[in-house]
Amino acid sequence: AQSVTQLDSQVPVFEEAPVELRCNYSSSVSVYLFWYVQYPNQGLQLLLKYLSGSTLVESINGFEAEFNKSQTSFHLRKPSVHISDTAEYFCAVQTNFGNEKLTFGTGTRLTIIP
């Protein structure tokens, strides 16, 4: 079975400052990795995903995440945050053996301070 750990439950950041949201996973088999964002009272939206190939993946709104197999991490970063980035961010893992279940971390609430 796989598991996901998001080390920070809350991260306050000043506007235009950089941010890193940490995610570590545990699995005995190869996995796919995802970051989802949840705005207040809404469902989850896929932010980015790592399937294979380049370990650095990017989203259209400036976020990026890097898959580090040796450290079993998939941290999410943005060099300059905006007020609109305030949301809950979930890291998720899925095995790549045809098992379609997603296992989620507990989430990190990102709060942007004006």
Place this chain on the structure above:
Amino acid sequence: GAVVSQHPSWVICKSGTSVKIECRSLDFQATTMFWYRQFPKQSLMLMATSNEGSKATYEQGVEKDKFLINHASLTLSTLTVTSAHPEDSSFYICSARVLAGEADTQYFGPGTRLTVL
């Protein structure tokens, strides 16, 4: 593309009543849909996997008779919370699976907030 809707967005009901929540894939067909439950300030917990035309697969600890799932068409899955009690109050989120190359991707609905009085 890949839009998933849920109805209702919120519902308040009395203890002992049943509540039906609909999950629809609006612009694609989904052979598999998932139902999650999210408690305040917690992560999503998978309740069951819903496959079109067959019985749902429930996660360990989820009562099949209490959370009835029907996936009668490729665009609609329903979750019925039977004889709801206050402890069933939660945010229920569905997702629909889309095959995308090497891995499937799940697209999530906006969620339904259930409050049982």
